[in-house]
Amino acid sequence: MSQPLRDITDLWTTPAAPSFVIAEVAQAHDGSLGSAHAYIDAVAKTGADAIKFQTHIAAEESSELDTWRVKFSKQDATRYDYWKRMEFTEPQWIELKQHAEAKGLVFLSSPFSLAAIRLLDRLGMSAWKVASGEVTNRLFLDAMIATGKPVLVSSGMSYLEEMDATVALIKAAKSPVAVFQCTTAYPCPPEKIGLNQITELQARYGCPIGLSDHSGTPYPSLAAIALGAKLIEVHIAFSKEMFGPDTTASLTTQEFAQMVEGIRFTEKMLASPTVKDASAETMEPLRKMFGQSLVAATDLEAGTVLTRENLSCRKPGHGISAANVESVFGKKLKHTVKAAQFLSVDDLE
Structure with missing residues (x-):
């Protein structure tokens, strides 16, 4: 029997709600619809609250000027070719969302074009995840805010001034907002995780704060929960030896399940203070x-x-x-x- 579908809005309405754990598949499926469905089955067994993909429509997000950050793929001549190979059709995205929800998982996907936002909106996203590189993209932000759904903002490549403006924009529209501490490094070494930002961002924005971790270990997430993080996002892969740009920064399905167990254990400790x-x-x-x-x-x-x-x-x-x-x-x-x-x-x- 699948777990009940979590309502992400309880992060804003219920202070004592457990943290919201997101398994980030991203491109780990390598363009295979079958693999994407297999990830849904695997993630459902880990205890995660949500599974997150990335929705790429090459012709709407990329161009011939779009260059590789790291040339990891021999089979794709350009980044455009890679994004093209990562595409799924709208009916396929519908199937993935239905599958995820049948397994008790909230379905999320980061859009990388206005067309992707429109597609995902038709699917009925329960929340929007703003990727690190899109924090200042007013076209994206305005389109997401217009839906009235919660907006989860990743801070990986942003100055505080930019984050301030984005959070203020979302709050002004009366949309729920959450902010992820994130370091754009794959894998991320411990000295760059930035755990101190959990409490600093809480004080700065007065909203749920999360950690989007790319260390390839479960440790930062457990520490973040102890510091009050309410969202955790970590990449997942069947194996760290798989092909793809994010696998070295991912947890295996077994590691992810152990991390979720550790998160829930930590939450119970925090909720049960003792008098000596x-x-x-x-x-x-x-x-x-x-x-x-x-x-x-x-x-x-x-x-x-x-x-x-x-x-x-x-x-x-x-x-x-x-x-x-x-x-x-x-x-x-x-x-x-x-x-x-x-x-x-x-x-x-």
Whole structure:
């Protein structure tokens, strides 16, 4: 049985709502519709809330001037060719969305053209993800804001001044907004993750803050949750040895499932603060079991004045606690006590 479909708007309406975890497939499917569907099945088993793709329409987003950042593909002569190979038709996107929702996953996809925004809007996106390179694109932003759906903004390549303007624009339109701390590096080394930005962005924007992580490890996401992050986005791949630009910065499906488990574990810890004394009080039976009581170090005659030298201790802690040893110094024994015999207050004058 699939999990219930998560309502992403609870991030804004319910402060105690669990964090929203997004599995980013991006181009890991390498243009194969079958692989894209296989990712949906795999992600549904990880406990993620959503699966996210990228919607590319080459003729609408690219041109002959669109150059490679890293020439990773021998089969694609140009970036335009690559984006063309990544395309799915509208009926295919409909199938993917229906499949995801049937598996209990919120379907998300980052658009990279106005045509892609219109296509995804027809599909009924529950939220928009603004890619790092599109944070200042007013054509994109205006089209997304017009739908009234939440807008999730990635900060990977932006100056704070640009983020300020974009967040203000979305807020002015009364649309829910969230901001991802993101570093555009694949894979991203630990010293560039920018965990400090989680709390700084929270204070700056007063909205849900997330981490879009490209480290290829689960650790930044767990740390971000501990700092108050409400959204986590991480790339996923069947194997880090697969072809594609993002696989080294991805988690395998097994690693992703472990990360989600860790996130939910961390959330339970954060939601259940302890009071140390109250916790110790509940441990009284164990404190007696594991504590130690005073015993005679050797055979002691009646009238012996107790000193540190003739005392020792043994478990359990049901007698005179070893913590109270100074209270018996100078006391006389009423009668003979054998070595290792537990002392009691009745043994003392």
